Amino acid sequence: MQDDIKAVLYSEEQIQSKVKQLGEQLSEDFNGRNPLVICVLKGAFIFMADLVKAITVPLELDFMAVSSYGQSTKSSGVVKIIKDLDVSVEGRDVIIVEDIIDSGLTLSYLIDVLERRNAKTVTVVALFDKPARRTVDLEPDYKGFSLPDEFVVGYGLDFAEKYRNIPYIGILKPEVYEK
Ligand code: XMP
Ligand code: MG
Numbered sequence: 001m002q003d004d005i006k007a008v009l010y011s012e013e014q015i016q017s018k019v020k021q022l023g024e025q026l027s028e029d030f031n032g033r034n035p036l037v038i039c040v041l042k043g044a045f046i047f048m049a050d051l052v053k054a055i056t057v058p059l060e061l062d063f064m065a066v067s068s069y070g071q072s073t074k075s076s077g078v079v080k081i082i083k084d085l086d087v088s089v090e091g092r093d094v095i096i097v098e099d100i101i102d103s104g105l106t107l108s109y110l111i112d113v114l115e116r117r118n119a120k121t122v123t124v125v126a127l128f129d130k131p132a133r134r135t136v137d138l139e140p141d142y143k144g145f146s147l148p149d150e151f152v153v154g155y156g157l158d159f160a161e162k163y164r165n166i167p168y169i170g171i172l173k174p175e176v177y178e179k
Contacts, residue, residue, distance in 0.1 A: 001163065005153075005170040010145055012167040015127075015155055018144045019047065022125060023054020025142065026095070030057050035123075036092040040110070041065040041083065042164070043099035046156035047127045051097060059095075062087055066106060079109040089119040099156050100128040100147070104138035111138075128152070128169065145169075151177075 010018075037059050039048035052061060065083035094114055101107055107124060114122050127144040147169075153159050154166035159176065 002166065004163070004173055004176045005166070006173040008168050008170045009147060009152060010169045015144070015168065016050070019050045019127070020054045022127075022142055022144060023051055023056075026051075026125070027054075027056040030055075030059075030093065030095075033057065033093050035059050035095045036087065036089060037061045037095045037097060038085065038114075039063045040096065040098045040106070043156045043158070044097050044127075046164070047099055048097045051125070060087070064110070066110065068106065079106050081113075089114050089117050091118065091120050093121045093123070094119040095123045095125060098124065098126045098140075100130065100152070101126045101138070101140060102130050102133045104134045104136040107140075108136045108138050127155070128157075 035057070037048070037052060039045060039061065041063055042065070048061070052059065062085045063083065064081065064085055066079045067082055068079055096107065096110060096114070098107060111122050111124070123142070124140040125142040126140040129140065129143050129146050130149055131146055132149045150171045151159065152169050153163035153172055154169045156164050157169065158164045159172055
């Protein structure tokens with residue numbers, strides 16, 4: 001599996017130390033509050049697990065799964081909710097945990113949904129960001145690393161549902177796509 005990786009962008013150690021820093025920052029900033037932390041499945045599941053262990057304030061968590069509609073409707077930013085939250089966000093300080101921001105459409109849709117459901121505050125934490133690909137005006141409140149415009153896998157991120165269990169983030173060899 002790891003033979004399919006062309007280059008490692010950030011090592012397991014680099015990611016772990018960044019996630020700890022993000023957790024410490026969030027613990028400070030959410031001191032005295034009881035946030036609802038939402039994991040955007042599937043890609044963010046490993047980040048979510050490591051991040052909440054690094055947060056020291058009491059919190060609750062929930063999961064949401066979304067998928068973009070086909071290419072034709074992509075520019076509208078319409079995203080389909082595959083699995084919705086189990087709990088209400090009304091009056092809650094919500095923290096969205098996302099693996100990677102690309103165009104920004106998924107997140108801007110999610111923020112909109114949560115605001116319409118009367119969340120008190122909506123905060124976005126993204127581990128990875130590809131700022132060059134943004135089509136909507138959206139910046140995460142907390143961010144781990146900026147990435148070049150390349151398709152990456154590992155640390156929860158997949159290609160055709162594989163490679164999520166690689167502990168670092170890397171670029172796939174082109175021949176893997178061509179198979
Ligand atoms: P948008 O464009 O809505 O997309 O910001 C965010 C979602 O796209 C997926 N994505 C990737 N998944 N490697 C992946 O495995 C990548 O390089 C990549 N870039 C975007 C991801 O699911 C994210 O939630
Ligand atoms: Mg994905």
